[in-house]
Amino acid sequence: MIEFINNKHLWIEMSTTDEKEMIRLSKLIESKGANVLEAPVTGGQHKAESGNISVLTAGKRENFDRAFPILSEIGFQVLYCGKLGNASTLKVVTNYLASINLLSIGEALMVCKKYGIDLKKAYQGIKISSGNSFVHETESQVILNGSYDVGFTMDLVCKDVGLFDQLTNNLNIPAEISPLMVKIFNEGRKKYGDRSLSTGIVKLLEEKCNTDLRTTGFPSQLLDEEPRKKGIEIKS
Structure with a gap:
């Protein structure tokens, strides 16, 4: 596609990647005269399907303003994060937090x-407690149901926790939890395969404990019951 873009175009990059890759792509696109905005989404597959997903953006403010009418149709809460690379980094951080939530929920329920x-x-x-989280309210339900169906796969979660761990190394942060998470999720990936569901990491714990976490009354798939909302910019 890049060979066809020109100075009339705005490239909106919505992948989850690291700052280094985002900067590489932006230089390639800008060499063609086009503008760039990064806009990864977060909030889960059910929010994406309903149109209520959140969007993290970064790049030149004028590119954000140009893209906002499109982004407001894609998602609900849209946050402008500043310079290019900020949104990619923040997305990696949020995925790390969601992943650590998933591991802790499995252990807590067990x-x-x-x-x-x-x-x-x-x-x-x-x-109803201080220990609640978005991940608990959503992913715990499909874990308890036994479908584990969150629409997110083991290879992707391994990529995300790996990107976060790489960030801690690059920034000389002596993180202790991050390397352990990489190890745990890679174990799940090796056992169940790249395209297995990320929530299968709880299944790994169930097998080690010879105890399942099944109960009745929980859905096999997550649905966003909120009506579609017109996208808004979140001011920080």
Whole structure:
């Protein structure tokens, strides 16, 4: 596609990547006279399908303003993050947080199950507590159902936690949790395959404990029950 772009075009890059790759792409596109905006999305497949996904953007402000009418049709909350590379980095950070949430939820639910707490009560108890999270309210449901269906695969989560770990190394941050996460998710990838569901990492724990986390009353797929909302810019 790049060979066909010119100074009339605006390239909107929506992949999850790192700053280095984003800068490489931007230089290639700008060499053709076109403008660039990065705009990765976050919030899960169910939010993407409903049009209520969140969009993180970065690049020149005039490129954001030009793209906003399009982005407001793609998603609901749209955040301008500043210079090119900021949105890619922030997206990697948010995916890291979601992934660590997933691991902790699996362990938390397993403790509840082994202790003898009804898993429906456990789900609701976490939901109304300070330990609640977006990941718990969504991914816990398909874990408890047994479908594990979040529409996100093991190769992608391994890529994301790997990008975050690379960031900590590049920034000389002595992170301890990040390398452990890389190890755990790579174990899941090796066992279940690249295209297995990322929530299968909880299945790995279930198999090690010889205990499943099944209960009734939870959906096999996530649906966004909120009506489609017109996109807005989130001011920081």
